[in-house]
Amino acid sequence: MALKIVKPGLATSIQDLGRPGYFHLGIPQGGAMDRLAMRAANMLVGNPEEAAGLEAVFMGPEIAFTADASVAVTGAEMPVTVDGEPRETWTSFTVRKGQVLGFGFLQKGARIYIAVSGGIDTPPDLGSRSTYPIGALGGIEGRPIEAGDTLPVGSAPLVEEGRSAPAQLRRMPGNPAELRALPGLYWHRITEAAQQGFFDDTWTVAAEADRMGYRFKGGRVLEFVEREQPFGAGADPSNIVDGCYSYGSIQVPGGTEPIVLHRDAVSGGGYFTLGAVISADMDLIGQLQPNTEVKFRRVDMAEALAARAERRQMIEKLRQELA
Amino acid sequence: MAEIQSPLPGTFYHQASPGEPPFKAKGDAVAVGDTIGLIEVMKTFIEIKAEAAGTFADYKIEDAAPVSAGQVLAELDG
Known part of the structure; x- marks a missing residue:
């Protein structure tokens, strides 16, 4: 069983839940930007949650099937077709040998996840099939898929058609989107007015938004607390002596445009980070x-942990629904 | 009247780089595969190509304006 890529879409890549454990060596955890959607797609077709599927951003690919398979498409809202006939998102359906899976124009969200029964079976690197193009790890030769690629798929029985994830267990950002954020180590570097302004202002997702990070523009320029820059830090007040970055951390080079680091981000550098988007809301950024328009909402650690627990419960409910 | 739709969200540009003339002007002949504009997204510029032939009528979106997927970018006559 294999998938033949007729049209690749835009930077469509093989992703699973990622390769945690190497960030201290500079290798990001990678994996699906919207992990809930990736897990759900796998559950819908009877795969283990950590099986590899496809992540397509803004545009769907076109894929011909060499054998029968169960398929589910989750994440963003985008019309799905099999040989031109519509199919439901977040719902399992069968694609027969020789049929072509296609997509219409994106309606809502940003990334779709395509799971195929058996999972994509490219060789894992460091325990994951996730594609990390900058490090040439995972996927097909470490790159996004291209027209003409043949993706091997593991063998697995088909599941029944029409298995569906309940609407309340699907997650999509609102408009404006709200991202909860926790002030961090370098919060003291900006003035109280700037701290307030960051949460009061409405930001807009910039064109520079990808798997490494999402840039936001349109809010006020941050004002820094004056200091003599320490030895080893750059001259700009947004510089620090190099430090570690976490998944979700918010750096603001020059104090102008915040960047939230995402799955394929660098692990450290010389910009201060004012805090981090909480882990429970990182999936939303991927959409x-x-x-x-985006508003950041300040939370404390208790609220961040409660949100994480709530998200875990949501995944558990999905497991129960689709067991 | 044929419409050229944006395949993806981003920022639409009428010309290859600032200061250059637009790819097409009213009355220009358009062949299948001709580039009529660019969409910038994720640090990438994607060429928008005509999928039908005709005569260029007009851009329906201002230069450097944000667009969503499926929005009509330009119209062709004939």
Whole structure:
């Protein structure tokens, strides 16, 4: 069983839940930007949650099937077709040998996840099939898929058609989107007015938004607390002596445009980070289109942990629904 | 009247780089595969190509304006 890529879409890549454990060596955890959607797609077709599927951003690919398979498409809302006939998202359906899976124009969200029964069976690197193009790890030769590629798929029985994830267990950002953020180590570097302004202002997703990070523009320029820059830090007040970055951390080079680091981000550098978007809301970033309005909402650690627990419960409910 | 739709969200540009003339002007002949504009997204510029032939009528979106997927970018006559 294999998938033949007729049209690749835009930077469509093989992703699973990622390769945690190497960030201290500079290798990001990678994996699906919207992990809930990736897990759900796998559950719908009877795969283990950590099986590899496809992540397509803004545009769907066109894929011909060499054998029968169960398929589910989750994440963004985008019309799905099999040989031109419509299919439901977040719902399992069968694609027969020789049929072509296609997509219409994106309606809502940013990334779709395509799971195929058996999972994509390319060789794992460091325990994951996730594609990390900058490090040439995972996927097909470490790159996004291209027209003419043949993706091997593991063998697995088909599941029944029409298995569906309940609407309340699907997650999509609102408009404006709200991202909860926790102030961090370098919060003291900006003035109280700037701290307030960051949460008061409405930001807009910039064109520079990808798997490494999402840039936001349109808010006020941050004002820094004056200091003599320490030895080893750059001259700009947004510089620090190099430090570690976490998944979700918010750096603001020059104090102008915040960047939230995502799955394929660098692990450290010389910009201060004012805090981090909480882990429970990182999936939502993966579904933001450029020019979407965003508000950051301040939370404390208790609220961040409660949100994480709530998200875990949501995944558990999905498991129960689709067991 | 044929419409050229944006395949993806981003920022639409009428010309290859600032200061250059637009790819097409009213009355220009358009062949299948001709580039009529660019969409910038994720640090990438994607060429928008005509999928039908005709005569260029007009851009329906301002230069450097944000667009969503499926939005009509330009119209062709005939």
